[in-house]
Amino acid sequence: DACTLSETTSSEITETSQQFLEDVIRGLSQSLRTLPCKYLYDHRGSHLFDAICELDEYYPTRTELNIMRESVDEMAERIGPEAGIVEYGSGSSLKTELLLEALDSPVAYVPVDISDQHLHAAAERMSELFPDVDIIPIHADFTDRVKLPEFPRRSRRISAYFPGSTIGNFTPEEAAGLLGRIAETCHRGGGLLIGFDLQKDVRILEAAYDDAEGVTARFNLNLLERINRELDADFNLEQFRHRAIYNREHNRVEMHLESLKAQSVTVGGREFAFEAGETICTEHSHKYTIDGFSALAASAGLQLAQYWTDPQQLFAVAYLDV
């Protein structure tokens, strides 16, 4: 039964919140304070992120979907027949649907996601749509090494699918490490189909991460709410504001939470003093050129075979050979 794979025991849950507390204390103790962006995606955070994907200003989701609509047959040809597909993150079932529909006799689909709820919704939907494909959801943090189930023997090769430009949320060093681990998962002869965001006018970028409706601001501030709730902290949400800044040196949008006054906050019994204007960085979203991304992939042993982009060159989807 595929579902038992993702059941979590209560001891695992305690361990996870212990880890959350340690990560938060560590991040807040640094001179430039940070919080790991993976914690943005609790239940409410995942819903807010879905709402971000619908915003006018947030171009990546619809642009990637259009690239898929335009070129999915060529992508499917690259992947080849009787493939096993491992998807990193499963919040993108529409793009995945297009891909599985275009593939020649896919054998297995393995979504890997940190959000149990997203994972199960996606897995259920996919088993209804593709009854002939083995659907094997894995509840895991894919920044760690993911252990795959024994793959059905019929699958000729394993390709990974990593849409959504999530790779941009890692530093280039982390991204190279993650690409290397993905390559190991696929074995030689397989490949990786990956979406990444391209460098562009800073105004477009900053608007995409600081929308007029304030959805991204709520998404970012929700992390403090989550910390208050889960880690017995006392952040005053009225006294922090969302900021999105493009860092030209590192080609990335940075999300920050800025303290509006000098204040102190208690988290898990520890006190942290903030100055007015001091920020906590909650996310990096790196923007690449095709050449830059190709070089990053090459450093992890993956070769760019083909890429597809939109007419305005906002976003790219690439197939990399392992």
Ligand code: AVI
């Ligand atoms: C999930 N990830 C690719 C999004 C991004 O664009 O970096 C997360 C996000 N943060 C704010 N808006 C969207």
